[in-house]
Amino acid sequence: MRTLKFLLQKEFKQIFRSKSIIFSIVFAPIIQLILMPLAANYEVKNIYVAFVDHDHSSYSQKLINRVYSSIYFKAAPYSASYDDAMHLIEQNKADIIVEIPQGFEDNLVRESHDKLYLAVNAINGTKAGVGSGYLGSIIRDFNQDIQLQWKQPGHFAEAQTIDVVTNNWYNPYMSYFLFMVPGLMVSLLTGIGAFSASLNIVREKEIGTIEQINVTPIRKYHFLLGKLIPYWCLGMIVFTIGMLVSRLIYGIVPVGSIPLLYGFLAVYLLTLLGAGLLISTYSDTQQQAVSVAFFFVLIFNFISGIFTPIDSMPEWAKVLAYISPISHFAQVMRMVVLKGSGWSDVLPHLGAVFALGVVLNTWAVLNYRKTT
Amino acid sequence: MAAITLDNIVKTYGEKDQKVLAVDQASFAVEEGEMFGLIGPDGAGKTTIFRILTTLLLPDSGTASVAGYDTAADYTQIRNCVGYMPGRFSLYQDLTVEENLKFFATIFNTTIEENYHLIKDIYVQIEPFKDRRAGKLSGGMKQKLALCCALIHKPTVLFLDEPTTGVDVVSRVEFWDMLKRLKAQGITILVSTPYMDEAVLCDRIALIQSGKILSVDTPANTVKKYPTKLYAAKASDMHQLLKDIRSYPGVASCFTFGESLHFTFRQDDAQNIAGLKATLDSGNYLDLVINEIQPNIEDYFIQISEPVHA
Structure with a gap:
């Protein structure tokens, strides 16, 4: 000792x-x-989104505003065609392209559905995954709002009724x-x-x-x-x-x-x-x-x-x-x-x-x- | 009883294919209270023998004992009663002089005060620097401190592996004076050195080369064993002189030694020396001097190790 x-x-x-x-x-x-x-830090911020708006309607404008008002997304330079937007991705000035087809508003109102096209730059896997996830949920919200607005009062059942609420235990604010x-x-x-x-x-x-x-x-x-x-x-x-x-x-x-x-x-x-x-x-x-x-x-x-x-x-x-x-x-x-x-x-x-x-x-x- | 004995010690280093024989069947004994020198060039196997005797290394074969204890079986007893000063300075450079000494005293369960009489002569010289870190000492001071640390537990056998290598001439002389005083206190000392001039200061010496012990005797007897007469020659053109002497048929060996040449003949007869002198006189040497000299240990060492070089 x-x-x-x-x-x-x-x-x-x-x-x-x-x-x-x-x-x-x-x-x-x-x-x-x-x-x-x-x-x-795995939290992804400052994702640049380039919209290619072929519709130029009030709905497409609403969608664009909604996306840009989120803290995660920023506006990439405006582009008139998909090819233009693709150049932005090549120059690393955009991370995601959202293409809004012609007749987007019309189709939504008349047929109650339409398609959007999303192209994601997946060089940074995390950014791509998280970014498209965020964007997806914003578009879903937007979609729900429109559905509610245009549904006839009698057709309530057709609106989405299951609302999934997540509760983050032990780390509530993630x-x-x-x-x-x-x-x-x-x-x-x-x-x-x-x-x-x-x-x-x-x-x-x-x-x-x-x-x-x-x-x-x-x-x-x-x-x-x-x-x-x-x-x-x-x-x-x-x-x-x-x-x-x-x-x-x-x-x-x-x-x-x-x-x-x-x-x-x-x-x-x-x-x-x-x-x-x-x-x-x-x-x-x-x-x-x-x-x-x-x-x-x-x-x-x-x-x-x-x-x-x-x-x-x-x-x-x-x-x-x-x-x-x-x-x-x-x-x-x-x-x-x-x-x-x-x-x-x-x-x-x-x-x-x-x-x-x-x-x-x-x-x-x-x-x-x-x-x- | 002998303080140190080595019996047919063999030690090789390296893997199977390229084994290096470091010690080749070395045997010798050191008496109690003796100052014994292990003399040989670098790489002769001196340090390996030290490491075997201080229980740091196990020999491939052969047995050795220190203070009556077997180096393999009773290593714990040996570690209690020997002092070892490795060739390389191996104290804690970031501890002060005093802290180093205190540390080595305490791990041997003793105190500086208890054995102060042993180290007093040496320690007073480094005491003014006792609060200095060991790494900041000069070479000679480091050696003195290392010797103090090796002595502080009052060892019966002291191992000093090239204690004066890299130390200036004055400190070397001082160091050997200290060793003499330690010997007077009855401590057995095994010391190694590559310097032949230090060999004469030992009671007995063992000459070692390429792991082999070439001779064990007192320095005086060692030089007496020199088999032939030895001559020294000196001239202004030493290079030509060396060539001329070597080319003379009767000459057995000729080496540069300091500022003169030492040479021997195959047969000691007057004819040879007269013949050589005559040959050299015919050359144009201005200040040629040739005389017979007393061989020293270095001459003997060169003489017996010559076959290895040839």
Whole structure:
């Protein structure tokens, strides 16, 4: 225990003397948490719509006004023909073309139906999908209004009577930040956790100090614990800073219990640092360690469900996501912060992360050799 | 009882196809309280032997013991009672002089005060800089600090791997004075160096090349083993002189040594030296000087390792 105490003393001294560590632990997360949610925003705005109006009627005018009055759409330059509008798409000045056929108003009034033609620039899939969806719902509304206006009082039944109302539970206003910020915190913490401890050990290898340590009676678990505990504490600090940032800047207050989050974090960090230690026992240089850690962090970040739902991934990715501690932590963060889940809901995730942590740490201790 | 023994140690590096033999059946013993030098050029296998003895490396075959403990089986005991100063400075550069010393004292469960008498002579020299980070010290200071850290737990055996490489001449002399004082305190010292002039300062030396131990003896006896007479020649045109001497049929070897040439004959007889002198006199050497000299360790080293070069 005495040895461990002195190892920790030394480690903390070194950490607080290194400017880069303080930066990457205090400032980097704050800056990233402020910038990333703004940049990685899936809400689509500023969709340019080009109308090709062959009808020039009051109805076509009404439709155009209605579309442009939405906050999502902006007017592309006016074009007289479909070919003109297509040029706008080629020049990236328009995202969607709406072609209104001749006799649009007449047909609507007389025949109660007509067709519109929508052409969407699908280079940016998200923008195309969301944009045509918004546009579709505006046109549907418009259609309903007209139907009601022209229906004979006796034909009420023919009007649409099923009105689907969606209620967004746990995130009633569909706030993007509420969904994304807890996820990004997981992603940030993972980056810091996986790199810091493994880099530290490999640095001792590079500088040669590990040689001097290895001829001393220090036990290897003392040495590894001496590396693990400081970075575990730093992980806790980074998380706390992240929670403060999301509360002060995004106004996110976890619905569930904060001690539960910290409890899960404690186990999660142990697993993450175990992975870092394992990488460090296999690498001889910091460059090797970074490449390997980066490879895993990148892959597991993408399949973690932070950015895209796990349910829509192929089976093999689902298996990977199930093994990955990142996906478990991301789910738990959202469950607790948004939904207020309790201990019993979190338990399966906790078990999975803990089991992996035991495996990784044992592996790291067994693979760490004081003798080559 | 010998403080250090090596018995037929073999160590190879590398994968199956391209194995490099680093240590080839090395055997020697160091007595208690002895200052033993491991002398050899770079890449001779000195560091590998150090790493085996300090339990950092397992030999392929052979056994070694330090302070009576087997390096493979009793490595924990060895780690408690040896001091090791690697060739490369390997203390924490971002900790201060004092913090480094304190750290290494505490992990050996001791304090600076307890063994201060051992390091006092050395530590007083770096004490004015005790609040300076170790990385900011000069080369000589670093070596002194490293020696302090290797000594702070009062080791019975001290391993110094090229402690004076890259250190200026004055500091080198100082350093060897310190080692003498440590030896006087009964600490067994195994030191390696590529400098032959430092070899004479050891009680006994082992000459090592390409992983092979070539000879183990006292420095005085080592040079006595030199088999033939050795001559030194000097002239203004050294390059021509080297060519002329080498081309003389009776000459066995001729090497540049400092500012003169050292050479030997195949047979020690008056005829050879007289014949060579006559040949050289016919050349146009203005200030030719030839005399017989006492061989030193470097001469001996070149002599016994010559077949390797040939």
